[in-house]
Amino acid sequence: MESVKDIDPDIYALVKQEEQRQAEKIRMIASENYVSQAVLQTTGSVLTNKYSEGYAGKRYYEGQQIIDQVERLAIQRAKDLFGAEHVNVQPYSGSPANIAVYLAFLNPGDTILGMALPHGGHLTHGAHVSISGRYFNAQSYELDPETGLLNYESIRAKAKAVRPKILIAGHSAYPRILDFQKFREIADEVGALFMVDMAHFSGLVAGGVHPSPVPYADVVTTTTHKSLRGPRGAMILCREQYAQAIDKAVFPGVQGGPHDNTTAAIAVALKEAASESFREYARQVVKNAKALADALMANGFTLITNGTENHLMLVDLTNKNISGKKAAKALDKAGIVLNYNAVPFDKRKPFDPSGIRMGTPALTSRGFKEKEMLIVSDFIAEVIADPENEGNLQRIAEEVKALCRNFPAPGLEHIR
Ligand code: DSN
Numbered sequence: 001m002e003s004v005k006d007i008d009p010d011i012y013a014l015v016k017q018e019e020q021r022q023a024e025k026i027r028m029i030a031s032e033n034y035v036s037q038a039v040l041q042t043t044g045s046v047l048t049n050k051y052s053e054g055y056a057g058k059r060y061y062e063g064q065q066i067i068d069q070v071e072r073l074a075i076q077r078a079k080d081l082f083g084a085e086h087v088n089v090q091p092y093s094g095s096p097a098n099i100a101v102y103l104a105f106l107n108p109g110d111t112i113l114g115m116a117l118p119h120g121g122h123l124t125h126g127a128h129v130s131i132s133g134r135y136f137n138a139q140s141y142e143l144d145p146e147t148g149l150l151n152y153e154s155i156r157a158k159a160k161a162v163r164p165k166i167l168i169a170g171h172s173a174y175p176r177i178l179d180f181q182k183f184r185e186i187a188d189e190v191g192a193l194f195m196v197d198m199a200h201f202s203g204l205v206a207g208g209v210h211p212s213p214v215p216y217a218d219v220v221t222t223t224t225h226k227s228l229r230g231p232r233g234a235m236i237l238c239r240e241q242y243a244q245a246i247d248k249a250v251f252p253g254v255q256g257g258p259h260d261n262t263t264a265a266i267a268v269a270l271k272e273a274a275s276e277s278f279r280e281y282a283r284q285v286v287k288n289a290k291a292l293a294d295a296l297m298a299n300g301f302t303l304i305t306n307g308t309e310n311h312l313m314l315v316d317l318t319n320k321n322i323s324g325k326k327a328a329k330a331l332d333k334a335g336i337v338l339n340y341n342a343v344p345f346d347k348r349k350p351f352d353p354s355g356i357r358m359g360t361p362a363l364t365s366r367g368f369k370e371k372e373m374l375i376v377s378d379f380i381a382e383v384i385a386d387p388e389n390e391g392n393l394q395r396i397a398e399e400v401k402a403l404c405r406n407f408p409a410p411g412l413e414h415i416r
Helices: 002-007 009-024 037-043 065-082 094-105 152-162 180-190 202-206 240-254 260-273 276-298 324-333 361-365 370-385 390-405
Strands: 086-088 111-115 137-141 166-170 193-197 219-223 234-238 312-316 339-341 355-359
Touching: 002 009, 009 390, 037 260, 065 086, 065 202, 065 234, 065 260, 086 240, 094 166, 094 193, 094 219, 094 234, 094 240, 111 152, 137 152, 152 180, 166 180, 180 193, 202 276, 234 240, 276 312, 276 361, 276 370, 324 339, 324 355, 324 370, 324 390, 370 390
Parallel strands: 111 137, 111 166, 166 193, 193 219
Antiparallel strands: 086 234, 219 234, 312 355, 339 355
C-alpha cells in the first residue's frame, strides 16, 4: 500500500482503518468472508487494466492472449468443482447474474415465482422494488407460519395457480437445506425452468456439506464472495443447451467488459475451494453454526426453525423486548457485526424489524471453532440483556479484540 500512502493518504488511512476493523471485530454478516492473500493480490493485479468484451476466442478487442487463458481456467475450475456443463464467470455480482438469467428466458410481463423477500428470499427473486418485480409478474411463496419452514405442498399449489416460466429456489436468510428434487418436480409439473440462486451456500456445496443444486436445476447462479470465499463477483452455471442464451444475456445483454482481475481472482478462489483444507473449512462453518445456534437457544434466544443446517441463523428477538436494529447497533458497538433482519410474518417494519441474522463463514475463516461459539453466544446474550450500558459494550468490545488477536484473519495476518 506504499503508493497509495504517497498518492492518497486519505484513502490509505481509511483502508488501514478498515483493515483494523476487520481484524478486531467478530464479523457475522452471513454473506461476508475474508479472502486469502492470494485472492486479494490477484484482485489488485494489472488485469484490471484490460478490456475484453466477448468470450475467449471471440473478443471485440485485441490483446487477449493472456485474458483468454485466465477466463478459460476459471471456467474449467468452476465446471470441475461443481460438475456443471457450462459456466459463465463474467457477471459483476449476484444481481446482474440473476437479471441475465431473466433476460435469457423471459419477456417483460412473464411470471416468475420465488421466495418472498421478507421470508428470506432475495431482492432479485421478484421483490417489487427490484427490476425483477417491476418488469416481470413476480409471484412469491412464503414459509409455513407454524414451522418457519418451506412447505413444498404450498409451493406446488402456488406454482400451479400462477404457472411461472421460472421457478426460483435460493435465499439470503433461510437456515435450512433446500429440497432441490422437490423443486425440480414442481417445476416439471408446471413446465417451468428451474433456477437456483446458491449465492449464500455455494461454498458449502463446493465443500461437500450441502447438497448440490447442479444435477437438478436448469440454471444455477452464485456470487463468488460469500461462503465460497472469492472476490466480489458471480457465476452462472447451466446445462449445455442454455449456454448460448446465458452467454448472450450476460454480454452483450446486461454487461459490457468483464472485470478480468476479478475473473482471475475467481479462478484462484476456485482452486482454493477444490482443496481438502477448504472442505474442512466448509465442515467447520456448519459445525460452528450448529454450535452457535444451540448456545443461543440455551441462552434463551428464539431461532427461526429452532436451529440451522447451513451457515446462518435468524434470531427472533420479540421475547427479548428489543428490536433487531437496536440489537444490531448495540452489538456493533461491542465488536460483533451482523445485520438486523425481518423474521417471517414480522409485525415490525423492514427498516426496524424483529430479528437479527448471523452467519459463521467469516469467523470460521479466522479459525474460530465450537469453543469460541460458546463465548460469542455469551457476548451476544450480554449485549442484548443490557444494550444501553455503554461501559459494558466497551468492555465486551475489548474482550472481542483480545479474542480476535488469537485468530489472525486471512489477508490481515500483519495486524496485531
Ligand atoms: N446482500 C446479500 C446478503 O447479505 O445476503 C445478498 O445479496
